[in-house]
Amino acid sequence: MQKILTHSEKQTFDLGKKLAKALRGGEILALTGPLGAGKTVLAKGLAAGLGIKKTINSPTFILMKIYQLKAKNLKLKANKLIHLDCYRLKNPQEIINIGAKEYFGQPNTITVIEWAEKIKSILPSGQTKNIRIRLKGANHRQIIIDK
Amino acid sequence: MSKNVNRIILGIESSCDETAAALVENQGGTFKILANVVWSQVKIHQKYGGVVPEIAARNHVKKILPIIDLALKKSKVDKKNISGIAVATGPGLITSLLVGAQTAKTLAYLWQKPIYAINHLQAHLYANWLNNQPIKFPAVCLIVSGGHTELILMKNQTQLKKISETLDDAAGEAFDKVSQLLKLGYPGGPIVSAMAERGDAKAFKFPRPMIQNNNFNFSFSGLKTAVLYASQKFSPKKLKSYKLKANLCASFQQAVVEVLRAKTIKAAKYYNAKTIMLSGGVAANQLLRQTLEQKTKKMGLKFLTPKPELCTDNAAMIAAAAFFTKPTPWQKIKVDPNLSL
Ligand SMILES: Nc1ncnc2c1ncn2[C@@H]1O[C@H](COP(=O)(O)OP(=O)(O)OP(=O)(O)O)[C@@H](O)[C@H]1O
Numbered sequence: 001m002q003k004i005l006t007h008s009e010k011q012t013f014d015l016g017k018k019l020a021k022a023l024r025g026g027e028i029l030a031l032t033g034p035l036g037a038g039k040t041v042l043a044k045g046l047a048a049g050l051g052i053k054k055t056i057n058s059p060t061f062i063l064m065k066i067y068q069l070k071a072k073n074l075k076l077k078a079n080k081l082i083h084l085d086c087y088r089l090k091n092p093q094e095i096i097n098i099g100a101k102e103y104f105g106q107p108n109t110i111t112v113i114e115w116a117e118k119i120k121s122i123l124p125s126g127q128t129k130n131i132r133i134r135l136k137g138a139n140h141r142q143i144i145i146d147k
Numbered sequence: 148m149s150k151n152v153n154r155i156i157l158g159i160e161s162s163c164d165e166t167a168a169a170l171v172e173n174q175g176g177t178f179k180i181l182a183n184v185v186w187s188q189v190k191i192h193q194k195y196g197g198v199v200p201e202i203a204a205r206n207h208v209k210k211i212l213p214i215i216d217l218a219l220k221k222s223k224v225d226k227k228n229i230s231g232i233a234v235a236t237g238p239g240l241i242t243s244l245l246v247g248a249q250t251a252k253t254l255a256y257l258w259q260k261p262i263y264a265i266n267h268l269q270a271h272l273y274a275n276w277l278n279n280q281p282i283k284f285p286a287v288c289l290i291v292s293g294g295h296t297e298l299i300l301m302k303n304q305t306q307l308k309k310i311s312e313t314l315d316d317a318a319g320e321a322f323d324k325v326s327q328l329l330k331l332g333y334p335g336g337p338i339v340s341a342m343a344e345r346g347d348a349k350a351f352k353f354p355r356p357m358i359q360n361n362n363f364n365f366s367f368s369g370l371k372t373a374v375l376y377a378s379q380k381f382s383p384k385k386l387k388s389y390k391l392k393a394n395l396c397a398s399f400q401q402a403v404v405e406v407l408r409a410k411t412i413k414a415a416k417y418y419n420a421k422t423i424m425l426s427g428g429v430a431a432n433q434l435l436r437q438t439l440e441q442k443t444k445k446m447g448l449k450f451l452t453p454k455p456e457l458c459t460d461n462a463a464m465i466a467a468a469a470f471f472t473k474p475t476p477w478q479k480i481k482v483d484p485n486l487s488l
Pocket residue numbers: 006007008009010011012013033034035036037038039040041042058060087114138139140141315316324368369370372
Protein backbone atom coordinates (compact mmCIF):
# COMPACT_ATOMS: atom_id res chain seq x y z
CA MET A 1 0.00 0.00 0.00
CA GLN A 2 1.20 3.43 -0.91
CA LYS A 3 -0.13 6.70 0.50
CA ILE A 4 0.44 9.87 -1.43
CA LEU A 5 -0.62 13.42 -0.65
CA THR A 6 -1.28 15.80 -3.50
CA HIS A 7 -1.80 19.51 -3.12
CA SER A 8 -3.16 20.51 -6.49
CA GLU A 9 -5.10 19.18 -9.45
CA LYS A 10 -1.84 19.15 -11.40
CA GLN A 11 -0.14 16.89 -8.86
CA THR A 12 -2.96 14.35 -9.07
CA PHE A 13 -2.88 14.55 -12.86
CA ASP A 14 0.88 13.96 -12.82
CA LEU A 15 0.44 11.01 -10.49
CA GLY A 16 -1.94 9.50 -13.06
CA LYS A 17 0.64 10.11 -15.75
CA LYS A 18 3.29 8.38 -13.69
CA LEU A 19 1.03 5.40 -12.93
CA ALA A 20 0.43 5.00 -16.66
CA LYS A 21 4.09 4.29 -17.26
CA ALA A 22 3.82 1.00 -15.37
CA LEU A 23 0.80 -0.24 -17.32
CA ARG A 24 1.21 -3.05 -19.83
CA GLY A 25 -2.33 -4.14 -20.71
CA GLY A 26 -5.08 -5.99 -18.85
CA GLU A 27 -4.93 -3.79 -15.74
CA ILE A 28 -8.08 -2.51 -14.08
CA LEU A 29 -7.75 0.63 -11.99
CA ALA A 30 -10.66 0.88 -9.58
CA LEU A 31 -11.05 4.47 -8.36
CA THR A 32 -13.13 5.30 -5.32
CA GLY A 33 -13.78 8.54 -3.47
CA PRO A 34 -16.60 11.06 -3.06
CA LEU A 35 -17.94 13.61 -5.56
CA GLY A 36 -15.17 16.02 -6.46
CA ALA A 37 -12.41 13.78 -5.11
CA GLY A 38 -10.46 13.93 -8.36
CA LYS A 39 -11.21 10.58 -10.00
CA THR A 40 -11.67 12.19 -13.41
CA VAL A 41 -8.52 14.25 -12.88
CA LEU A 42 -6.54 11.07 -12.18
CA ALA A 43 -8.09 9.35 -15.22
CA LYS A 44 -7.07 12.31 -17.37
CA GLY A 45 -3.50 11.95 -16.14
CA LEU A 46 -3.52 8.24 -16.92
CA ALA A 47 -4.80 8.92 -20.42
CA ALA A 48 -2.15 11.57 -20.98
CA GLY A 49 0.50 9.13 -19.76
CA LEU A 50 -0.80 6.61 -22.29
CA GLY A 51 -0.38 9.15 -25.05
CA ILE A 52 -4.04 9.98 -25.63
CA LYS A 53 -4.50 13.44 -27.11
CA LYS A 54 -8.29 13.55 -27.15
CA THR A 55 -10.17 15.37 -24.39
CA ILE A 56 -11.06 13.01 -21.57
CA ASN A 57 -14.24 14.28 -19.94
CA SER A 58 -16.57 12.83 -17.37
CA PRO A 59 -18.35 9.64 -18.48
CA THR A 60 -21.05 9.97 -15.78
CA PHE A 61 -23.88 10.40 -18.30
CA ILE A 62 -22.75 7.94 -20.90
CA LEU A 63 -21.24 5.35 -18.47
CA MET A 64 -18.43 4.27 -20.76
CA LYS A 65 -16.02 5.99 -23.11
CA ILE A 66 -13.51 4.15 -25.27
CA TYR A 67 -10.23 5.71 -26.42
CA GLN A 68 -7.77 4.19 -28.90
CA LEU A 69 -4.11 3.97 -27.95
CA LYS A 70 -1.18 4.14 -30.29
CA ALA A 71 1.62 1.78 -29.33
CA LYS A 72 4.48 4.03 -28.24
CA ASN A 73 6.65 1.43 -26.64
CA LEU A 74 6.92 -2.31 -26.98
CA LYS A 75 6.04 -2.96 -23.36
CA LEU A 76 2.54 -1.56 -23.75
CA LYS A 77 0.36 -4.27 -25.25
CA ALA A 78 -2.94 -2.44 -24.89
CA ASN A 79 -4.57 -0.64 -27.78
CA LYS A 80 -7.47 0.91 -25.91
CA LEU A 81 -8.42 2.65 -22.71
CA ILE A 82 -11.88 2.06 -21.28
CA HIS A 83 -13.12 4.85 -19.00
CA LEU A 84 -16.11 3.75 -16.95
CA ASP A 85 -18.19 5.69 -14.44
CA CYS A 86 -20.58 3.77 -12.19
CA TYR A 87 -22.02 6.83 -10.41
CA ARG A 88 -25.51 6.21 -11.75
CA LEU A 89 -25.60 2.45 -11.32
CA LYS A 90 -27.72 0.58 -8.83
CA ASN A 91 -26.78 -2.90 -9.92
CA PRO A 92 -23.49 -4.27 -11.34
CA GLN A 93 -25.56 -6.20 -13.88
CA GLU A 94 -25.93 -2.93 -15.83
CA ILE A 95 -22.21 -2.89 -16.54
CA ILE A 96 -22.51 -6.41 -17.93
CA ASN A 97 -25.49 -5.32 -20.06
CA ILE A 98 -23.57 -2.51 -21.74
CA GLY A 99 -20.82 -4.97 -22.59
CA ALA A 100 -18.18 -3.34 -20.40
CA LYS A 101 -17.30 -6.45 -18.41
CA GLU A 102 -16.05 -8.16 -21.56
CA TYR A 103 -13.15 -5.71 -21.60
CA PHE A 104 -12.03 -6.39 -18.03
CA GLY A 105 -8.59 -7.93 -17.88
CA GLN A 106 -8.16 -8.24 -21.66
CA PRO A 107 -4.46 -7.88 -22.50
CA ASN A 108 -5.30 -5.28 -25.18
CA THR A 109 -7.29 -3.11 -22.76
CA ILE A 110 -6.61 -0.84 -19.83
CA THR A 111 -9.68 -0.07 -17.74
CA VAL A 112 -10.13 2.84 -15.37
CA ILE A 113 -13.33 2.95 -13.32
CA GLU A 114 -14.85 5.84 -11.33
CA TRP A 115 -17.22 4.87 -8.51
CA ALA A 116 -15.78 1.35 -8.74
CA GLU A 117 -17.23 0.37 -5.35
CA LYS A 118 -20.59 0.02 -7.07
CA ILE A 119 -19.39 -2.90 -9.16
CA LYS A 120 -16.91 -4.45 -6.75
CA SER A 121 -18.60 -7.85 -6.97
CA ILE A 122 -17.87 -8.24 -10.68
CA LEU A 123 -14.26 -6.98 -10.73
CA PRO A 124 -11.64 -9.73 -11.20
CA SER A 125 -9.64 -9.35 -7.98
CA GLY A 126 -6.37 -10.58 -9.45
CA GLN A 127 -6.15 -7.83 -12.05
CA THR A 128 -7.75 -5.00 -10.09
CA LYS A 129 -5.71 -2.25 -8.49
CA ASN A 130 -7.68 -0.22 -5.97
CA ILE A 131 -7.03 3.49 -5.73
CA ARG A 132 -8.85 5.45 -3.04
CA ILE A 133 -8.96 9.24 -3.03
CA ARG A 134 -9.76 11.15 0.15
CA LEU A 135 -10.64 14.83 0.37
CA LYS A 136 -8.32 16.64 2.77
CA GLY A 137 -9.79 20.10 2.35
CA ALA A 138 -9.50 22.45 -0.60
CA ASN A 139 -6.68 21.41 -2.96
CA HIS A 140 -5.44 18.53 -0.80
CA ARG A 141 -6.10 14.89 -1.52
CA GLN A 142 -4.81 11.68 -0.01
CA ILE A 143 -4.43 8.95 -2.60
CA ILE A 144 -4.11 5.39 -1.37
CA ILE A 145 -2.88 2.88 -3.90
CA ASP A 146 -3.12 -0.84 -3.13
CA LYS A 147 -0.23 -3.22 -3.69
CA MET B 148 -34.50 20.66 -48.34
CA SER B 149 -36.65 20.84 -51.46
CA LYS B 150 -39.36 23.47 -51.54
CA ASN B 151 -43.03 22.76 -52.06
CA VAL B 152 -42.80 19.16 -51.05
CA ASN B 153 -44.89 17.98 -48.19
CA ARG B 154 -43.13 15.39 -46.09
CA ILE B 155 -44.04 13.86 -42.76
CA ILE B 156 -41.41 12.20 -40.58
CA LEU B 157 -41.96 9.93 -37.61
CA GLY B 158 -39.25 10.64 -35.03
CA ILE B 159 -38.22 8.20 -32.30
CA GLU B 160 -36.01 9.04 -29.31
CA SER B 161 -34.83 6.71 -26.54
CA SER B 162 -31.21 7.67 -25.88
CA CYS B 163 -31.49 8.32 -22.16
CA ASP B 164 -34.47 8.30 -19.83
CA GLU B 165 -37.23 9.66 -22.06
CA THR B 166 -39.13 7.48 -24.50
CA ALA B 167 -40.53 9.77 -27.17
CA ALA B 168 -42.24 9.76 -30.54
CA ALA B 169 -43.32 12.65 -32.74
CA LEU B 170 -44.72 13.41 -36.17
CA VAL B 171 -43.33 16.47 -37.85
CA GLU B 172 -44.48 17.83 -41.18
CA ASN B 173 -42.47 20.02 -43.49
CA GLN B 174 -44.35 21.82 -46.18
CA GLY B 175 -42.26 23.94 -48.50
CA GLY B 176 -39.77 24.63 -45.72
CA THR B 177 -42.23 25.31 -42.93
CA PHE B 178 -42.25 22.93 -39.98
CA LYS B 179 -45.35 21.82 -38.16
CA ILE B 180 -45.41 19.50 -35.18
CA LEU B 181 -48.39 17.20 -35.65
CA ALA B 182 -47.80 15.23 -32.45
CA ASN B 183 -45.06 15.19 -29.84
CA VAL B 184 -45.31 12.65 -27.06
CA VAL B 185 -42.72 12.21 -24.32
CA TRP B 186 -42.98 9.58 -21.65
CA SER B 187 -40.58 10.51 -18.92
CA GLN B 188 -39.09 8.10 -16.43
CA VAL B 189 -38.20 10.91 -14.07
CA LYS B 190 -40.60 9.67 -11.39
CA ILE B 191 -39.20 6.16 -11.58
CA HIS B 192 -35.60 7.32 -11.36
CA GLN B 193 -36.28 9.91 -8.68
CA LYS B 194 -36.12 7.44 -5.84
CA TYR B 195 -32.63 6.39 -6.94
CA GLY B 196 -31.35 9.94 -7.38
CA GLY B 197 -30.69 9.55 -11.08
CA VAL B 198 -31.18 7.52 -14.21
CA VAL B 199 -30.59 3.84 -13.66
CA PRO B 200 -29.58 2.51 -17.08
CA GLU B 201 -30.95 -0.99 -16.60
CA ILE B 202 -34.34 0.28 -15.48
CA ALA B 203 -34.31 2.85 -18.28
CA ALA B 204 -33.85 0.22 -20.98
CA ARG B 205 -36.54 -2.04 -19.60
CA ASN B 206 -39.01 0.83 -19.51
CA HIS B 207 -38.15 1.88 -23.06
CA VAL B 208 -39.06 -1.65 -24.19
CA LYS B 209 -42.41 -1.39 -22.45
CA LYS B 210 -43.26 2.12 -23.58
CA ILE B 211 -41.94 2.55 -27.07
CA LEU B 212 -44.76 0.99 -29.10
CA PRO B 213 -47.57 2.55 -27.01
CA ILE B 214 -45.87 5.95 -27.39
CA ILE B 215 -45.51 5.60 -31.16
CA ASP B 216 -49.10 4.46 -31.38
CA LEU B 217 -50.24 7.42 -29.31
CA ALA B 218 -48.28 9.88 -31.46
CA LEU B 219 -49.79 8.43 -34.63
CA LYS B 220 -53.30 8.69 -33.18
CA LYS B 221 -52.80 12.25 -31.95
CA SER B 222 -51.44 13.39 -35.29
CA LYS B 223 -54.23 11.65 -37.21
CA VAL B 224 -51.61 10.73 -39.78
CA ASP B 225 -52.11 7.47 -41.61
CA LYS B 226 -48.85 5.51 -41.76
CA LYS B 227 -49.28 5.39 -45.54
CA ASN B 228 -48.55 9.12 -45.58
CA ILE B 229 -45.38 8.97 -43.53
CA SER B 230 -42.38 9.66 -45.74
CA GLY B 231 -39.72 8.30 -43.38
CA ILE B 232 -38.69 7.24 -39.90
CA ALA B 233 -35.98 9.03 -37.93
CA VAL B 234 -34.26 7.58 -34.89
CA ALA B 235 -31.52 8.76 -32.52
CA THR B 236 -28.60 6.33 -32.87
CA GLY B 237 -26.22 8.07 -30.45
CA PRO B 238 -24.81 9.37 -28.24
CA GLY B 239 -26.53 7.81 -25.23
CA LEU B 240 -26.82 4.65 -23.21
CA ILE B 241 -26.33 1.64 -25.44
CA THR B 242 -29.14 -0.41 -23.93
CA SER B 243 -31.58 2.49 -24.35
CA LEU B 244 -30.43 3.40 -27.87
CA LEU B 245 -30.87 -0.17 -29.05
CA VAL B 246 -34.55 -0.15 -28.15
CA GLY B 247 -35.28 2.87 -30.35
CA ALA B 248 -33.09 1.72 -33.22
CA GLN B 249 -34.52 -1.79 -33.28
CA THR B 250 -38.08 -0.46 -33.23
CA ALA B 251 -37.36 2.03 -36.01
CA LYS B 252 -35.71 -0.62 -38.16
CA THR B 253 -38.59 -3.01 -37.71
CA LEU B 254 -41.19 -0.38 -38.62
CA ALA B 255 -39.17 0.85 -41.58
CA TYR B 256 -38.89 -2.69 -42.87
CA LEU B 257 -42.56 -3.49 -42.34
CA TRP B 258 -43.89 -0.23 -43.75
CA GLN B 259 -41.23 0.02 -46.46
CA LYS B 260 -40.11 3.51 -45.42
CA PRO B 261 -36.69 5.13 -45.58
CA ILE B 262 -34.93 5.41 -42.23
CA TYR B 263 -32.78 8.27 -40.96
CA ALA B 264 -30.04 7.68 -38.37
CA ILE B 265 -29.89 10.85 -36.30
CA ASN B 266 -27.13 12.16 -34.06
CA HIS B 267 -28.95 13.20 -30.87
CA LEU B 268 -26.72 16.29 -30.51
CA GLN B 269 -27.47 17.46 -34.04
CA ALA B 270 -31.13 16.99 -33.22
CA HIS B 271 -30.77 19.35 -30.24
CA LEU B 272 -29.48 21.90 -32.78
CA TYR B 273 -32.21 21.33 -35.34
CA ALA B 274 -34.84 21.83 -32.63
CA ASN B 275 -34.18 25.51 -33.38
CA TRP B 276 -35.64 25.07 -36.86
CA LEU B 277 -39.01 24.16 -35.37
CA ASN B 278 -39.42 27.88 -34.56
CA ASN B 279 -39.83 28.57 -38.31
CA GLN B 280 -37.67 31.66 -38.19
CA PRO B 281 -35.24 32.62 -40.89
CA ILE B 282 -31.70 31.82 -39.78
CA LYS B 283 -28.72 33.86 -40.83
CA PHE B 284 -25.31 32.25 -40.99
CA PRO B 285 -22.72 31.90 -39.63
CA ALA B 286 -24.38 30.82 -36.41
CA VAL B 287 -22.72 29.95 -33.12
CA CYS B 288 -24.70 27.32 -31.24
CA LEU B 289 -24.40 26.34 -27.61
CA ILE B 290 -25.52 22.79 -26.87
CA VAL B 291 -25.75 22.36 -23.15
CA SER B 292 -27.21 19.18 -21.71
CA GLY B 293 -26.74 16.35 -19.25
CA GLY B 294 -23.86 14.76 -21.09
CA HIS B 295 -22.53 17.61 -23.23
CA THR B 296 -21.49 21.24 -23.21
CA GLU B 297 -20.26 22.26 -26.65
CA LEU B 298 -20.06 25.22 -28.98
CA ILE B 299 -20.80 24.51 -32.62
CA LEU B 300 -20.20 26.72 -35.63
CA MET B 301 -22.75 26.43 -38.44
CA LYS B 302 -21.64 27.92 -41.75
CA ASN B 303 -24.90 26.94 -43.37
CA GLN B 304 -27.74 24.70 -42.37
CA THR B 305 -25.87 21.45 -42.83
CA GLN B 306 -22.21 22.35 -42.21
CA LEU B 307 -21.35 21.91 -38.55
CA LYS B 308 -18.01 22.30 -36.84
CA LYS B 309 -17.31 21.73 -33.17
CA ILE B 310 -15.54 24.75 -31.73
CA SER B 311 -15.14 23.64 -28.14
CA GLU B 312 -16.39 21.33 -25.43
CA THR B 313 -16.22 20.77 -21.71
CA LEU B 314 -12.92 19.44 -20.42
CA ASP B 315 -14.59 17.57 -17.55
CA ASP B 316 -18.23 17.71 -16.41
CA ALA B 317 -21.14 18.88 -18.57
CA ALA B 318 -23.22 21.78 -17.22
CA GLY B 319 -26.31 19.59 -16.76
CA GLU B 320 -24.19 17.01 -14.94
CA ALA B 321 -22.98 19.77 -12.62
CA PHE B 322 -26.59 20.77 -11.89
CA ASP B 323 -27.45 17.14 -11.15
CA LYS B 324 -24.40 16.60 -8.93
CA VAL B 325 -24.92 19.82 -6.97
CA SER B 326 -28.50 18.74 -6.39
CA GLN B 327 -27.19 15.42 -5.09
CA LEU B 328 -24.64 17.18 -2.84
CA LEU B 329 -27.39 19.30 -1.29
CA LYS B 330 -29.73 16.29 -1.11
CA LEU B 331 -32.33 18.03 -3.25
CA GLY B 332 -33.22 15.12 -5.50
CA TYR B 333 -33.42 14.39 -9.21
CA PRO B 334 -33.45 15.80 -11.85
CA GLY B 335 -31.07 18.42 -10.57
CA GLY B 336 -31.54 21.12 -13.21
CA PRO B 337 -35.17 22.05 -12.63
CA ILE B 338 -34.89 21.61 -8.83
CA VAL B 339 -31.72 23.66 -8.44
CA SER B 340 -33.04 26.44 -10.67
CA ALA B 341 -36.34 26.56 -8.80
CA MET B 342 -34.44 26.81 -5.50
CA ALA B 343 -32.16 29.44 -7.02
CA GLU B 344 -35.11 31.74 -7.62
CA ARG B 345 -35.51 32.04 -3.88
CA GLY B 346 -31.84 32.50 -3.11
CA ASP B 347 -29.25 35.24 -3.26
CA ALA B 348 -26.88 34.76 -6.19
CA LYS B 349 -24.24 36.88 -4.45
CA ALA B 350 -24.26 34.91 -1.20
CA PHE B 351 -21.33 32.72 -2.23
CA LYS B 352 -18.36 33.65 -4.38
CA PHE B 353 -17.99 30.65 -6.64
CA PRO B 354 -15.33 30.51 -9.35
CA ARG B 355 -16.11 31.23 -13.01
CA PRO B 356 -13.98 28.42 -14.45
CA MET B 357 -12.06 29.17 -17.66
CA ILE B 358 -13.81 32.49 -18.15
CA GLN B 359 -10.52 34.31 -18.72
CA ASN B 360 -8.94 31.64 -20.92
CA ASN B 361 -8.24 32.37 -24.52
CA ASN B 362 -9.93 29.26 -25.86
CA PHE B 363 -13.64 28.48 -25.93
CA ASN B 364 -13.57 25.34 -23.77
CA PHE B 365 -15.63 24.85 -20.63
CA SER B 366 -14.93 23.26 -17.25
CA PHE B 367 -17.48 22.66 -14.51
CA SER B 368 -15.84 20.19 -12.13
CA GLY B 369 -14.17 23.00 -10.20
CA LEU B 370 -17.53 24.64 -9.65
CA LYS B 371 -19.01 21.36 -8.42
CA THR B 372 -16.11 21.05 -6.00
CA ALA B 373 -16.48 24.67 -4.87
CA VAL B 374 -20.10 23.97 -3.92
CA LEU B 375 -18.91 20.88 -2.05
CA TYR B 376 -16.31 22.88 -0.08
CA ALA B 377 -18.82 25.63 0.68
CA SER B 378 -21.41 23.16 1.94
CA GLN B 379 -18.85 21.34 4.09
CA LYS B 380 -18.35 24.52 6.11
CA PHE B 381 -21.80 24.01 7.63
CA SER B 382 -22.99 21.37 10.04
CA PRO B 383 -25.44 18.80 8.63
CA LYS B 384 -28.14 20.48 10.71
CA LYS B 385 -27.43 23.95 9.32
CA LEU B 386 -27.32 22.48 5.83
CA LYS B 387 -30.98 21.59 6.12
CA SER B 388 -31.81 25.30 6.07
CA TYR B 389 -33.87 26.17 3.03
CA LYS B 390 -32.40 29.65 2.81
CA LEU B 391 -28.84 28.35 2.84
CA LYS B 392 -29.54 25.79 0.14
CA ALA B 393 -31.34 28.39 -1.95
CA ASN B 394 -28.33 30.70 -1.68
CA LEU B 395 -25.94 27.93 -2.68
CA CYS B 396 -28.16 27.08 -5.67
CA ALA B 397 -28.52 30.68 -6.76
CA SER B 398 -24.78 31.38 -6.53
CA PHE B 399 -23.99 28.16 -8.38
CA GLN B 400 -26.50 28.82 -11.15
CA GLN B 401 -25.20 32.36 -11.56
CA ALA B 402 -21.67 31.05 -12.05
CA VAL B 403 -22.75 28.45 -14.63
CA VAL B 404 -24.80 30.97 -16.59
CA GLU B 405 -22.04 33.58 -16.60
CA VAL B 406 -19.48 31.13 -17.94
CA LEU B 407 -21.84 29.84 -20.63
CA ARG B 408 -22.72 33.39 -21.65
CA ALA B 409 -19.13 34.66 -21.73
CA LYS B 410 -17.80 31.78 -23.82
CA THR B 411 -20.70 31.83 -26.27
CA ILE B 412 -20.41 35.58 -26.81
CA LYS B 413 -16.65 35.36 -27.21
CA ALA B 414 -17.09 32.68 -29.88
CA ALA B 415 -19.82 34.66 -31.62
CA LYS B 416 -17.50 37.67 -31.87
CA TYR B 417 -14.56 35.60 -33.04
CA TYR B 418 -16.54 33.89 -35.81
CA ASN B 419 -18.56 36.98 -36.77
CA ALA B 420 -21.78 35.14 -36.06
CA LYS B 421 -25.08 36.62 -37.20
CA THR B 422 -27.11 34.26 -35.03
CA ILE B 423 -26.67 32.68 -31.61
CA MET B 424 -28.58 29.48 -30.85
CA LEU B 425 -29.10 27.81 -27.51
CA SER B 426 -30.33 24.23 -27.08
CA GLY B 427 -30.05 21.00 -25.09
CA GLY B 428 -31.69 20.19 -21.74
CA VAL B 429 -30.04 22.99 -19.75
CA ALA B 430 -31.37 25.50 -22.29
CA ALA B 431 -34.67 25.06 -20.47
CA ASN B 432 -33.07 27.17 -17.72
CA GLN B 433 -34.82 30.56 -17.59
CA LEU B 434 -31.87 32.57 -16.31
CA LEU B 435 -29.65 31.20 -19.08
CA ARG B 436 -32.26 31.96 -21.74
CA GLN B 437 -32.81 35.52 -20.53
CA THR B 438 -29.13 36.29 -20.01
CA LEU B 439 -28.05 35.06 -23.41
CA GLU B 440 -31.00 36.65 -25.19
CA GLN B 441 -30.35 40.08 -23.65
CA LYS B 442 -26.68 40.00 -24.49
CA THR B 443 -27.31 38.76 -28.05
CA LYS B 444 -29.86 41.50 -28.72
CA LYS B 445 -27.49 44.16 -27.40
CA MET B 446 -24.97 43.01 -29.97
CA GLY B 447 -27.60 43.28 -32.70
CA LEU B 448 -27.55 39.55 -33.41
CA LYS B 449 -30.42 37.16 -33.72
CA PHE B 450 -31.13 34.85 -30.80
CA LEU B 451 -32.86 31.51 -31.21
CA THR B 452 -33.80 28.89 -28.69
CA PRO B 453 -36.46 26.17 -28.84
CA LYS B 454 -39.42 26.23 -26.47
CA PRO B 455 -38.33 24.70 -23.13
CA GLU B 456 -40.15 21.42 -23.85
CA LEU B 457 -38.21 21.14 -27.11
CA CYS B 458 -34.90 21.75 -25.30
CA THR B 459 -35.05 18.67 -23.11
CA ASP B 460 -35.08 15.31 -24.89
CA ASN B 461 -37.96 14.86 -27.32
CA ALA B 462 -38.66 13.21 -30.66
CA ALA B 463 -39.81 16.28 -32.60
CA MET B 464 -36.19 17.39 -32.77
CA ILE B 465 -35.18 13.94 -34.06
CA ALA B 466 -37.78 14.24 -36.82
CA ALA B 467 -36.67 17.81 -37.59
CA ALA B 468 -33.07 16.67 -38.05
CA ALA B 469 -34.18 14.08 -40.61
CA PHE B 470 -35.04 16.87 -43.05
CA PHE B 471 -31.32 17.69 -43.19
CA THR B 472 -30.07 14.10 -43.29
CA LYS B 473 -29.72 11.42 -45.97
CA PRO B 474 -31.44 8.09 -45.32
CA THR B 475 -29.48 4.99 -44.31
CA PRO B 476 -30.43 1.48 -45.49
CA TRP B 477 -31.97 -0.28 -42.48
CA GLN B 478 -29.35 -3.01 -42.67
CA LYS B 479 -26.70 -0.40 -41.93
CA ILE B 480 -28.32 1.27 -38.94
CA LYS B 481 -25.91 1.02 -36.01
CA VAL B 482 -26.03 2.63 -32.60
CA ASP B 483 -22.96 4.38 -31.19
CA PRO B 484 -23.02 5.41 -27.52
CA ASN B 485 -19.95 7.62 -28.05
CA LEU B 486 -21.12 9.34 -31.24
CA SER B 487 -19.86 12.92 -31.40
CA LEU B 488 -20.41 15.95 -33.58
N1 LIG C 1 -5.12 17.72 -5.10
C1 LIG C 1 -6.12 17.65 -5.98
N2 LIG C 1 -6.24 16.57 -6.78
C2 LIG C 1 -7.27 16.47 -7.67
N3 LIG C 1 -8.21 17.40 -7.83
C3 LIG C 1 -8.15 18.50 -7.07
C4 LIG C 1 -7.10 18.67 -6.13
N4 LIG C 1 -7.29 19.85 -5.51
C5 LIG C 1 -8.38 20.40 -6.06
N5 LIG C 1 -8.92 19.60 -6.99
C6 LIG C 1 -10.14 19.88 -7.74
O1 LIG C 1 -11.11 18.91 -7.42
C7 LIG C 1 -11.93 18.65 -8.53
C8 LIG C 1 -11.99 17.17 -8.82
O2 LIG C 1 -13.05 16.96 -9.70
P1 LIG C 1 -13.29 15.61 -10.51
O3 LIG C 1 -14.41 15.86 -11.42
O4 LIG C 1 -12.02 15.09 -11.05
O5 LIG C 1 -13.77 14.65 -9.31
P2 LIG C 1 -14.43 13.24 -9.43
O6 LIG C 1 -13.89 12.43 -8.32
O7 LIG C 1 -14.25 12.71 -10.81
O8 LIG C 1 -15.96 13.57 -9.15
P3 LIG C 1 -17.28 12.77 -9.61
O9 LIG C 1 -17.61 11.87 -8.48
O10 LIG C 1 -18.25 13.86 -9.82
O11 LIG C 1 -16.97 12.02 -10.86
C9 LIG C 1 -11.38 19.45 -9.68
O12 LIG C 1 -12.13 20.63 -9.81
C10 LIG C 1 -9.96 19.78 -9.24
O13 LIG C 1 -9.49 21.02 -9.75
